[in-house]
Amino acid sequence: MLIPLAEAQAHVLERVAPLEPRRTWSVAAVGCVLAETVTSPEDVPPFANTAMDGYAVRAADLAGASPDAPVELPVVAEVAAGHPAGRALTAGEAMRIFTGAPIPEGADAVVMVERTRRLDDGARVAIEAEVPVGEAVRAAGDDLRAGDTVFEPGEVIGAGHLGVLAGIGVGEVMVHPRVRVGVLSTGDELVDAGEPLAAGQIRDSNRATLLALVAQEGWHAVDLGLIRDDEAAITSAIKEGAASCDAVLTSGGVSMGDIDLVKVVLDRIGDMRWMQIAIRPAKPFAFGLVDGTPVFGLPGNPVSSMVSFELLARPALRRMAGHATTRRPEVPAVAAEAFPRRPDGKVHFVRVVAERDAAGDLHVRSAGRQGSHHLTAMARAHALLPLVDGDGVEAGDPVRVLLLADV
Ligand code: AMP
Ligand code: MG
Numbered sequence: 001m002l003i004p005l006a007e008a009q010a011h012v013l014e015r016v017a018p019l020e021p022r023r024t025w026s027v028a029a030v031g032c033v034l035a036e037t038v039t040s041p042e043d044v045p046p047f048a049n050t051a052m053d054g055y056a057v058r059a060a061d062l063a064g065a066s067p068d069a070p071v072e073l074p075v076v077a078e079v080a081a082g083h084p085a086g087r088a089l090t091a092g093e094a095m096r097i098f099t100g101a102p103i104p105e106g107a108d109a110v111v112m113v114e115r116t117r118r119l120d121d122g123a124r125v126a127i128e129a130e131v132p133v134g135e136a137v138r139a140a141g142d143d144l145r146a147g148d149t150v151f152e153p154g155e156v157i158g159a160g161h162l163g164v165l166a167g168i169g170v171g172e173v174m175v176h177p178r179v180r181v182g183v184l185s186t187g188d189e190l191v192d193a194g195e196p197l198a199a200g201q202i203r204d205s206n207r208a209t210l211l212a213l214v215a216q217e218g219w220h221a222v223d224l225g226l227i228r229d230d231e232a233a234i235t236s237a238i239k240e241g242a243a244s245c246d247a248v249l250t251s252g253g254v255s256m257g258d259i260d261l262v263k264v265v266l267d268r269i270g271d272m273r274w275m276q277i278a279i280r281p282a283k284p285f286a287f288g289l290v291d292g293t294p295v296f297g298l299p300g301n302p303v304s305s306m307v308s309f310e311l312l313a314r315p316a317l318r319r320m321a322g323h324a325t326t327r328r329p330e331v332p333a334v335a336a337e338a339f340p341r342r343p344d345g346k347v348h349f350v351r352v353v354a355e356r357d358a359a360g361d362l363h364v365r366s367a368g369r370q371g372s373h374h375l376t377a378m379a380r381a382h383a384l385l386p387l388v389d390g391d392g393v394e395a396g397d398p399v400r401v402l403l404l405a406d407v
Pocket of ligand 2: 186187188252253300
């Protein structure tokens, strides 16, 4: 019995949970999902400072100043960033000040250097404009006040977040850890790259692909190897993966009617559900727990294993990583050519390339041959185009696609 994709997706998502948050060095947390509210322990900026190069003054001293009638003041000190003035500014004085330097006590404004002229080798200054109180002053706590909420749980730590955390002196944050995902291939017909092909053998492509899909998310990809069709070998590989990883991906041996050892083993050591999903490719799929660790039994055909990862494993792994959104973006597009198909009770996921026109609209056409062993088209594809059961779509029809890459 075929089950709808949504049912299979819901089944998997219900059985995985976000990984227990860990206190993590913030620099190592880039790409991870925050699991706490971050509040600022201090004011940012910590002290009032100048936004401009110029002269710190009392605004009241400049009343009436203009290019024709400049106000002349003695320059009593120089204040640079990191070097506070040694004393307060009193009425009738100016201090030379540079961007980022603390506003001297007693000053309430900064006149930009462009409105001034140096006199007597810098001992005095002629100021040619009035300024309001507060001019060019960045007040203490202007960006953040001590106690302010800075970030909320669920936010993904990005480069800007790191800067903010560094800026408030927070060196560690509670985040959901990167998911550790073990990947293994099974099949007596498979050989690794670099080895000669004997009669009837093919190269193992799924392991490289799945490890890369995991690594691209910023997760830990753990290579559990290429395992022979041998019950003991499969058992120990899966057991080892379940013990050392947060999730395990297998490929091959989940087809209907197979007397496949992966199936035999998983049924013996795990609590599995074997599914036939109403999609093409990637119809066979298995999911369950082995010693409490989620195991995804992906189909063996290379395109199927990738599509199965995208539709079923990736959303679940994203949930484990703490993400609120688990799906790839689904966006409107236009079919640049006809995509005919026959009714067969399944949704077809066509591998398509997408191009934007001058107006920014996406136009999609086939990425190449669409067999479940035609990996080149999948590799090239920018998106998957779901075609619901029926006769397909005509050129020019509006469609929706699942984006796999930037276009
Ligand atoms: P299976 O589900 O094990 O019967 O595999 C289905 C098809 O996928 C067969 O043609 C296998 O040879 C092929 N296949 C299985 N695993 C891999 C793999 N890791 N790399 C490439 N092809 C594979
Ligand atoms: Mg096999």
